[in-house]
Amino acid sequence: MAQRSNRQRCDGGEVMHLAIIGCGQLARMMALAGWRLGATFSFLAEPDENTSGVDRLGTVVKRTPELTGQALFDALGQPSSVTVEREHVDVELLKTLQPFCLVAPNPDAILVSQHRGREKDFMAAHGIATAPYKVATGRANLKDAVLHIGLPVIIKTCEQGYDGKGQWLIRDSQALEETLSDIPDHVECVVEGFVNFSKEVSIISARSSSGECAYYPLTENEHRQGILVSSIAPADVPSESTLQQADKIANTILEKLDYVGILSIEFFVVGDQLVVNEIAPRVHNSGHWTQSAGIASQFENHIRAISGLPLGETKPKTQAAMLNLLGKEVDETLLNQGNLEIHLYNKSLRPGRKVGHVNLWHIDRAPLVKQLKELHQQVYGDD
Amino acid sequence: MAQRSNRQRCDGGEVMHLAIIGCGQLARMMALAGWRLGATFSFLAEPDENTSGVDRLGTVVKRTPELTGQALFDALGQPSSVTVEREHVDVELLKTLQPFCLVAPNPDAILVSQHRGREKDFMAAHGIATAPYKVATGRANLKDAVLHIGLPVIIKTCEQGYDGKGQWLIRDSQALEETLSDIPDHVECVVEGFVNFSKEVSIISARSSSGECAYYPLTENEHRQGILVSSIAPADVPSESTLQQADKIANTILEKLDYVGILSIEFFVVGDQLVVNEIAPRVHNSGHWTQSAGIASQFENHIRAISGLPLGETKPKTQAAMLNLLGKEVDETLLNQGNLEIHLYNKSLRPGRKVGHVNLWHIDRAPLVKQLKELHQQVYGDD
Numbered sequence: 001m002a003q004r005s006n007r008q009r010c011d012g013g014e015v016m017h018l019a020i021i022g023c024g025q026l027a028r029m030m031a032l033a034g035w036r037l038g039a040t041f042s043f044l045a046e047p048d049e050n051t052s053g054v055d056r057l058g059t060v061v062k063r064t065p066e067l068t069g070q071a072l073f074d075a076l077g078q079p080s081s082v083t084v085e086r087e088h089v090d091v092e093l094l095k096t097l098q099p100f101c102l103v104a105p106n107p108d109a110i111l112v113s114q115h116r117g118r119e120k121d122f123m124a125a126h127g128i129a130t131a132p133y134k135v136a137t138g139r140a141n142l143k144d145a146v147l148h149i150g151l152p153v154i155i156k157t158c159e160q161g162y163d164g165k166g167q168w169l170i171r172d173s174q175a176l177e178e179t180l181s182d183i184p185d186h187v188e189c190v191v192e193g194f195v196n197f198s199k200e201v202s203i204i205s206a207r208s209s210s211g212e213c214a215y216y217p218l219t220e221n222e223h224r225q226g227i228l229v230s231s232i233a234p235a236d237v238p239s240e241s242t243l244q245q246a247d248k249i250a251n252t253i254l255e256k257l258d259y260v261g262i263l264s265i266e267f268f269v270v271g272d273q274l275v276v277n278e279i280a281p282r283v284h285n286s287g288h289w290t291q292s293a294g295i296a297s298q299f300e301n302h303i304r305a306i307s308g309l310p311l312g313e314t315k316p317k318t319q320a321a322m323l324n325l326l327g328k329e330v331d332e333t334l335l336n337q338g339n340l341e342i343h344l345y346n347k348s349l350r351p352g353r354k355v356g357h358v359n360l361w362h363i364d365r366a367p368l369v370k371q372l373k374e375l376h377q378q379v380y381g382d383d
Numbered sequence: 384m385a386q387r388s389n390r391q392r393c394d395g396g397e398v399m400h401l402a403i404i405g406c407g408q409l410a411r412m413m414a415l416a417g418w419r420l421g422a423t424f425s426f427l428a429e430p431d432e433n434t435s436g437v438d439r440l441g442t443v444v445k446r447t448p449e450l451t452g453q454a455l456f457d458a459l460g461q462p463s464s465v466t467v468e469r470e471h472v473d474v475e476l477l478k479t480l481q482p483f484c485l486v487a488p489n490p491d492a493i494l495v496s497q498h499r500g501r502e503k504d505f506m507a508a509h510g511i512a513t514a515p516y517k518v519a520t521g522r523a524n525l526k527d528a529v530l531h532i533g534l535p536v537i538i539k540t541c542e543q544g545y546d547g548k549g550q551w552l553i554r555d556s557q558a559l560e561e562t563l564s565d566i567p568d569h570v571e572c573v574v575e576g577f578v579n580f581s582k583e584v585s586i587i588s589a590r591s592s593s594g595e596c597a598y599y600p601l602t603e604n605e606h607r608q609g610i611l612v613s614s615i616a617p618a619d620v621p622s623e624s625t626l627q628q629a630d631k632i633a634n635t636i637l638e639k640l641d642y643v644g645i646l647s648i649e650f651f652v653v654g655d656q657l658v659v660n661e662i663a664p665r666v667h668n669s670g671h672w673t674q675s676a677g678i679a680s681q682f683e684n685h686i687r688a689i690s691g692l693p694l695g696e697t698k699p700k701t702q703a704a705m706l707n708l709l710g711k712e713v714d715e716t717l718l719n720q721g722n723l724e725i726h727l728y729n730k731s732l733r734p735g736r737k738v739g740h741v742n743l744w745h746i747d748r749a750p751l752v753k754q755l756k757e758l759h760q761q762v763y764g765d766d
Contacts (some may be wrong), residue, residue: 015729032418038727038739041438056423058439241422294677313721335687338696344421345396356421
């Protein structure tokens with residue numbers, strides 16, 4: 001079936017027009033990066049989705065049952081490529097667009113990441129280390145799985161969980177029965193053995209429709225209650241081999257999934273080994289620092305990758321960090337610091353909600369660590 | 384008359400909404416900078432104005448005779464501030480908005496810059512050096528003025544000229560009669576004596592609605608046929624006192640005009656002295672490098688200034704440069720260079736048309752100069 005060329009340049013009126021499934025801050029920031037490259041955008045919104053982040057940044061199309069295939073392609077303005085800002089999308093709908101334009105990442109790659117069990121099976125099939133795991137549904141099966149894996153465990157719903165939702169931590173057998181009773185009886189879950197990690201890191205990797213790959217340095221991440229609070233890069237890891245593992249794992253996944261776009265992988269660091277926690281078929285919160293490090297950001301590289309353009313620089317010349325603004329308004333004094341950049345998402349303030357982030361950078365790590373800590377204190381106080 | 388507060392933050396749903404008169408690339412880039420700070424935008428377009436640069440980046444409002452005052456304020460979405468991307472705007476129309484929101488820069492400041500004679504009179508009144516000049520209309524008066532100033536001269540229309548249009552260079556008396564016959568007989572002109580300059584430089588300066596001022600380093604500019612081709616900063620000038628003069632002149636103009644926003648001043652360098660060429664009440668082509676120097680760009684600082692936010696860092700930590708893309712499409716190999724950033728305007732390609740620019744940076748000047756030269760060769764060949 002005919003595929004529309006995904007390489008369009010600002011040449012005699014031809015404009016690169018791209019569509020994004022989703023209207024959140026990741027869509028917003030991909031569009032802002034793409035605008036600079038001369039692209040225009042349309043966004044597909046669920047009927048009840050908040051579109052404040054992208055309203056007036058492109059054409060917002062509300063999803064209806066009739067909008068599939070050609071009709072959807074036309075409503076989206078006949079994009080050269082369609083991409084996603086979240087893994088939880090209707091893969092069947094995406095497949096109906098494939099005769100008309102590039103869908104990147106491809107629906108099968110997205111499918112893998114939509115289900116934690118499927119994702120871990122994929123890793124196992126390709127020799128990539130994950131936490132010990134077992135998929136189970138229903139309390140009896142879950143209990144068996146827990147005893148098989150061995151406490152402590154984290155139980156997660158296989159589908160739809162994010163930012164710490166749909167997860168249950170069971171440290172000891174006393175908590176076991178009580179926690180199991182909290183878990184819906186019919187929902188497929190994965191039981192994961194605890195990984196005794198020293199750090200959590202992630203890698204943002206890119207693969208273009210031409211097959212070209214690029215890797216950002218490992219990022220070190222701090223979470224609180226399952227939500228990312230801050231990141232710093234390059235990560236401080238004990239061994240060079242750890243860094244090489246990350247690139248290798250990323251490369252394997254990119255190639256095996258015939259992946260196009262940005263792929264994000266979260267790891268646990270155990271000694272000098274990396275254990276995959278989860279992947280996301282999209283740009284990632286832990287990669288926002290790439291906007292302010294004098295390189296092509298993850299957002300820009302995603303646009304380049306899905307448009308068949310050469311990938312941009314991924315090796316930063318400074319250290320960089322990011323602090324999430326979770327339910328916190330911006331203090332204008334933050335704007336006064338020279339090596340700091342604020343990114344706001346135009347979302348209304350709610351406790352714990354991701355309303356923006358602050359990027360900072362410094363040539364040396366120690367001062368950056370110090371500044372990040374002070375910034376955290378300034379924004380969150382002693383919380 | 385009640386003034387709406389121009390300080391709005393992303394706080395509980397309140398969003399900073401700004402309006403820009405104009406839909407060109409300067410409006411586009413101000414909006415892209417402002418989006419990151421959580422602002423939204425509307426744009427006022429002349430009836431026949433090309434809006435491709437900003438379509439879907441905000442609400443585009445087509446100007447009609449009924450849209451003045453309250454009607455215009457409402458059509459623009461009740462912005463907290465209204466600003467401009469060009470000096471050639473309807474100042475009377477801007478004044479009708481002043482009861483409803485901040486108009487920055489103020490209409491009187493814009494008026495000064497709209498007329499070359501008025502602009503030079505303003506400089507003279509405040510002890511700021513310009514080229515020797517005389518305003519005249521009609522060939523007889525122009526001839527008198529030319530003889531009074533002394534050849535060689537440049538004759539420019541007092542209003543509406545830009546990028547080298549509406550200018551006539553007269554080197555010697557043989558060219559005088561012939562060139563004078565080219566100049567429309569009824570149009571007010573200014574006759575400027577040649578300035579024997581070593582370089583052309585410019586300064587991008589900022590003054591916030593709070594009165595806070597900030598200055599970017601001097602930029603060195605190369606023109607061809609009156610159009611900016613490339614810039615490099617900080618400018619290489621023979622004396623520290625030259626840099627201080629620039630800040631002092633900028634400060635004088637900012638204060639005397641009670642100016643809010645970015646003010647751009649172009650100078651001739653004569654020995655270690657600065658002679659003002661012209662000013663622009665807006666962001667400027669020679670300041671695009673500020674987007675890629677790890678500081679708050681001129682676009683961001685303009686948004687901050689008109690919103691009463693603290694001004695951002697203006698002192699870059701690297702050398703930076705910019706090459707205009709004049710009627711040239713982007714060669715994708717340009718995307719491969721690590722210290723280079725492309726900005727496209729979504730304008731269709733026409734000979735000599737500003738369709739985008741490329742920013743580049745380096746810690747040292749010599750390699751940057753070399754790279755800029757090679758880039759110029761790559762884009763323009765031996766043109």
